Amino acid sequence: MTQQLLTVEQAAQQLNLHPKTVLRYIHDGRLPATRVGKSYRILRVDLDTLAGVASGGSEPDGSARTTCITDIPDITLEAAERMATFLQAVALTGDAGTPPLHLQTAFDPQAGTLKIIAIGSPSDVGKLLEMMHLQMRAR
Numbered sequence: 182m183t184q185q186l187l188t189v190e191q192a193a194q195q196l197n198l199h200p201k202t203v204l205r206y207i208h209d210g211r212l213p214a215t216r217v218g219k220s221y222r223i224l225r226v227d228l229d230t231l232a233g234v235a236s237g238g239s240e241p242d243g244s245a246r247t248t249c250i251t252d253i254p255d256i257t258l259e260a261a262e263r264m265a266t267f268l269q270a271v272a273l274t275g276d277a278g279t280p281p282l283h284l285q286t287a288f289d290p291q292a293g294t295l296k297i298i299a300i301g302s303p304s305d306v307g308k309l310l311e312m313m314h315l316q317m318r319a320r
Contacts, residue, residue: 185225189214192223196232197270206231211315232274233308247306251313253295261288261295264316268297271312282309 189207193200206212207221212231214221253264265286272284282301289296297313299306 186222187225187228189221189223192228195228195270195274197266209319229274232271233305233312245303246300247303249297249299249306249310251297251299251310253297253317255293256288256295257293258288258290261286264295264313265297267316268299268309268313271309272299272301280305282306284309 187195189200189203192212193203196203203212203223204221207214207223212223213227214223253261256264265288268284268286272282280302282299282305284300285298287296288294299309301309
């Protein structure tokens with residue numbers, strides 16, 4: 182079985198990120214990639230792993246659902262927008278066998294807090310929280 186290879190630009194588009202952010206992930210070792218000439222190629226499976234995409238092995242319909250509310254204090258509007266965009270991209274990924282992951286974000290400019298509400302299978306919400314943690318460490 183052949184693996185699909187993506188360019189940095191294609192990976193950035195899939196994650197709804199800037200290509201320089203994807204390159205930073207590669208240089209930091211968070212995203213495995215192969216150098217081809219002066220550019221990089223990224224395996225689809227590695228990109229899915231970074232994005233926390235479930236492989237379709239999540240619990241079947243009718244199983245437990247998790248609701249998670251997370252508050253991120255002391256965050257700027259720009260950082261909140263980046264976080265919300267990143268998490269929306271993560272939430273929209275998956276295959277036909279993956280149950281939907283619902284995500285809502287709200288920024289309070291007076292308090293400088295971002296509230297994130299995620300609803301989905303426990304494993305998918307857990308993966309989203311892991312991705313949020315990685316993104317928080319990167320800022």
